[in-house]
Amino acid sequence: MSKKEALTRATADLLWERGYTGTSPAMILERAQAGQGSMYHHFSGKAELAIAAMVHMGDQLRSRIEGALAGGESAVARVNAFLDLERDPLAGCRIGRLTQDHEVVTDSALRAPTAEFFTWVGGRLSKVLAEGVRTGELRPGTDPDVMASLIIATVQGGYTLARAHQDPAAFGQAIKGAKQVMANLVAD
Secondary structure, three states: OOHHHHHHHHHHHHHHHHOOOOOOHHHHHHHHOOOHHHHHHHOOOHHHHHHHHHHHHHHHHHHHHHHHHOOOOOHHHHHHHHHOOOOOOOOOOOOHHHHHOHHHHOOHHHHHHHHHHHHHHHHHHHHHHHHHHHOOOEOOOOOHHHHHHHHHHHHHHHHHHHHHHOOHHHHHHHHHHHHHHHHHOEOO
16 A cells, blocks of 8 residues: 555544544554655645545445445335445444534535535435436435435434434434335335
């Protein structure tokens, strides 16, 4: 693994564990087993490295999500496969947790990878839901964009509940609720 990749992966892990504000360049260098010169050879500073790490995290998550949504099954089965992806509710969402970091949300460059990731997820879910409406699987009048937002909000809220209660069952309950909503959208 190259030093650039080691720095990016170390930063991704630290961002997930500690957030942007709680991650220092010294922590990154220690985790990556790299010298200060390596970091500044590849990146202009912490912000540029964090953006690269966020893009890396987003790419990893996109791959998993695409695997769940790309199947040839029904729209409901594909959305449920997304909802059933293996997650660590107590660790939270790698990308979603960053939206709670003041420095990330107040800096448009740092916020951009998170916004782009959630825009992609929403668009991808909306496309699957629109196919379900088009094929008659889902009730006419179902708004794919609204439902995609609801599904994303449920997953992110499930993480919040699980972390607040320190109980992964809270995440599971939120997912169960999203599946009930999906079942109620199935056309008669």
